[in-house]
Amino acid sequence: MNSFCKIAMVLGFMALVTSCANPNRPNYQYMPDMYVPVTYETYSEVGFLPSGMEAEQPVAHTIPRGWMPYKYDNTPDGKAAAKLQKSPLDSLNTDNDIAKGGELYNIYCAICHGGKGDGQGNLVKREKILGVPKYNDVARDITVGDVYHTIYYGLNAMGSYANQLNYTERWQVSEYVMKLKKDL
Template identity: 45%
Template sequence: MSRLFKITAILAVVALTFTSCDKTKRNLQFMPDMYESVAGEPYAKSVVFTNGIEAQKPVEGSISRGHIPYEYPDTNEGYENAKQNLKSPLTAADLDSENAKNLYTIYCSVCHGKKGDGQGDLVKREKFLGIPNYKDRDVTEGSIYHVIMHGRNMMGSHASQLNEKERWLIVQHVQELRNNLLK
């Protein structure tokens, strides 16, 4: 009887192996949406909301994370308004002269020169002429920030390359250079 039991057990194991490894038929899925997600178009009309796609747009007047709005327009009036009213939000603890100098060297000195005298490498090579000397300009921290933000005359905007704090650090360094030139 023992021998018959062993043969039956072996045949049962072999039969189970062949039937359980059959890849042609699909296994039972208790939650099919968890295994195979239903694809949806993100901007398609939706029957869930009464106004269709409107529920997926940002709320009017909302500001994206990390973006700080700049309320002075890119006009002469905006420049003059920024020159008169815009002040640096940085505290004494936020000011970092070494970082400000590095940022100025990277983004500004190629045209304006390391001393702010308008004698940068591009001016010396006569690629650009007429770069202003900081000593000759009536500038404030607001006007400097506005020009970095929007650009002015031949200078383009650096708003996409510098965040708000970096712009204010460059403003600090430009003012230091201007004070050194005025001495």
């Protein structure tokens, strides 16, 4: 009789458990991280690494996170192709982009190119650097893609600012330079 009660209790418990199951609703996941993988965009920065970790440093001869490759080479043909490039910020909120580009321009560019883009920055006035052209010079047909290419690789005495400005900031400064060209 005792074993009959045990068998009845086990069968009753199994009936209770199976009666609560709903085939239309998925079961509870006890460890969802094991079932749903976390995906990251290629070249995107990750925020889960603490600052200063060795894991933040890229392995030699690899691409670091947050770096976006630029499809144009630092050649005359690459510069000519980049000249035809349009800004990806055109469809976004350009007023904020131009304001941010103005701030960055004043930090990185105005010391040589001048606050108005007239080629009369402090270093030019003090004769530390010579030959900085105006943005509205008729002989120079600059476009937003041309400015981005110059910021990325540098030109003549101007060095590259690719490490100081990220992808969006370079486009913002390029848009601001085009605004200065119109205003001159």
